[in-house]
Every structure is written in C-alpha cells, then in structure tokens.
Amino acid sequence: MAMQRNYFTVLFFLKKSKLLKNGEAPICMRITINGKRAEVQIKRSIDVTKWNTQKECAIGREKKYQEINHYLDTIRTKILQIHRELEQDGKPITADIIKNIYYGEHSTPKMLLEVFQEHNSEYRELMNKEYAEGTVLRYERTARYLKEFISEQYKLADIPLKSINYEFITKFEHFIKIQKTVRKMQQ
Incomplete structure (x- = not known):
C-alpha cells in the first residue's frame, strides 16, 4: 500500500434542488479525495442568479456578495490547511476525515x-x-x-x-x- 499522491479538490456549488423559503439556494462544499466525496453545508445561501458556477463564487459588488466570497476563501484555506497538516504528519487522508476535522467533531483518529x-x-x-x-x-x-x-x-x-x-x-x-x-x- 504505497502512499500515492492524493488527488484532492475543494468545490463550492449550489444545491438548486433544495431552495430555502426565501427562494435562495444553499451553498455547499464538496471535498473530493481520490474519487471519494464528502459534502458539507456551509450555512450560507444565495440567489441562484447571483452565483458564478465556473468561478464558484458570488457575482456582484454588494457587500453581501463580497462577504460570501470572503467566507468561501476562508473555508477553502482552512480545508487546504487541514489537508496539508495530515499530509505532513503522515496521517491517513480521506474526504470524511477532513470534513470531521473541519467540523471539529473529532480530532484525528487515535494512532x-x-x-x-x-x-x-x-x-x-x-x-x-x-x-x-x-x-x-x-x-x-x-x-x-x-x-x-x-x-x-x-x-x-x-x-x-x-x-x-x-x-x-x-x-x-x-x-x-x-x-x-x-x-x-x-x-
């Protein structure tokens, strides 16, 4: 079981199938590692017309949209940091482990x-x-x-x-x- 380079992505997308009462779509994050995914609701939502799917960010100069984009950057940075720390410590890396650490549910498994x-x-x-x-x-x-x-x-x-x-x-x-x-x- 040689340690292969992890194929790792973080993606933000809208859950258009689950619109909220205010008509906005919840923003979700998908962590993918070697084809295995974990999805996270990030407790933010946005009007579907104000979302750029390619760039995975909000469109618009209004403060509300700038704040959403800043929040997404913060989350992405945190996820990349968790991944880097696991890699440096030689610990196992899966999408679920990263998701759990992000939520602080449990720190890394007992070694x-x-x-x-x-x-x-x-x-x-x-x-x-x-x-x-x-x-x-x-x-x-x-x-x-x-x-x-x-x-x-x-x-x-x-x-x-x-x-x-x-x-x-x-x-x-x-x-x-x-x-x-x-x-x-x-x-």
Missing part, C-alpha cells in the same frame, strides 16, 4: 504508535518497581519494530488504531521473525 508510546512511558516510570527492566525493553523494541514496519509497509509515520486488522498483525509477525533472523546472522 497506534502514539498509544504505544504512552503505554511504554508509563511502564518505564514503573520499571524496577512493578515491571522488570527486560519487560520494558521488550515493549520498547516492539515499538521500534512497529515504527519500522509501518514506515516500510505503508510509507506512513503512524496508522490509526482502527485500521489494525488480521492482515496487519500477520504481516507484522512475519516482519518481526525476519528481523530476529537478520539480527542472529549479524551476531
């Missing part, structure tokens, strides 16, 4: 290595009190193997806990066996 680091820090604090040094070192070695494995196998810095499945576990087990063999041969 495997992150959780493992927290676990290992707690164990290290209790080393030689509740846990033997060997146990702590084995956990830390496993975390290093996981990091290498995720980087090699998925070209990511970390993966969401919820994407761990049977296939991931069996591939990781195989990876560890190979690592141990390599280390034995180096000794």
